[in-house]
Amino acid sequence: MDQTIAAAAAVLQMLMDGNQRYVDKRSTHPHQDAARIHEIALGQHPVAIILGCSDSRVPPEVIFDHGLGDLFVVRVAGNVVDDVVLGSIEYAIVSFDIPLVMVLGHERCGAVSAAVKHSQVPGHVSTLMLAIQPALERVKEGGNNPIDAAVIANVEMTVEEIKTSEPLLAKLVKQGRVQVVGARYDLEQGRVEMVV
Numbered sequence: 001m002d003q004t005i006a007a008a009a010a011v012l013q014m015l016m017d018g019n020q021r022y023v024d025k026r027s028t029h030p031h032q033d034a035a036r037i038h039e040i041a042l043g044q045h046p047v048a049i050i051l052g053c054s055d056s057r058v059p060p061e062v063i064f065d066h067g068l069g070d071l072f073v074v075r076v077a078g079n080v081v082d083d084v085v086l087g088s089i090e091y092a093i094v095s096f097d098i099p100l101v102m103v104l105g106h107e108r109c110g111a112v113s114a115a116v117k118h119s120q121v122p123g124h125v126s127t128l129m130l131a132i133q134p135a136l137e138r139v140k141e142g143g144n145n146p147i148d149a150a151v152i153a154n155v156e157m158t159v160e161e162i163k164t165s166e167p168l169l170a171k172l173v174k175q176g177r178v179q180v181v182g183a184r185y186d187l188e189q190g191r192v193e194m195v196v
């Protein structure tokens with residue numbers, strides 16, 4: 001268990017170091033050459049699972065300065081979970097023995113904004129709103145940036161949903177096989193900051 005906690009901390013540090021390079025405009029773009037393509041052709045060993053928003057401004061490999069085969073990424077508008085997303089996370093943890101799951105929200109998330117504003121949305125977009133809605137009830141009144149508060153509440157809620165998901169993830173978390181953390185990406189600087 002202690003080994004996994006240490007592994008998760010090391011992976012988180014690698015991600016944050018990569019984000020610092022990206023913020024500082026000194027990305028090294030690792031693991032993106034022909035040798036890497038060949039190296040991972042027959043098998044992947046990603047080190048982290050990222051559940052992020054589909055927003056085109058927040059591609060995990062770019063903002064963490066990682067490359068091919070490094071990150072197992074699940075992206076869905078509003079970085080919410082449903083059974084398909086949970087299944088993807090479970091698959092990756094079990095198949096690749098990944099010690100870290102990061103839920104990554106971001107500033108000015110369109111899906112979260114629409115939920116906050118109760119926007120009229122077409123078709124299946126309403127499913128996203130319903131998934132985000134419970135997070136809004138956790139936001140305290142009186143803040144000066146209700147959308148950002150909702151983004152953070154939504155990350156916190158999603159982290160909890162993953163940690164308590166039965167029958168598998170709750171057990172893996174309890175056993176210390178995986179750490180689940182939450183973070184927020186700032187669109188102005190490109191910086192990732194921990195939320196939970």
Ligand SMILES: [Zn+2]
Pocket residue numbers: 053054055077078079106108109110111112
């Ligand atoms: Zn978004």
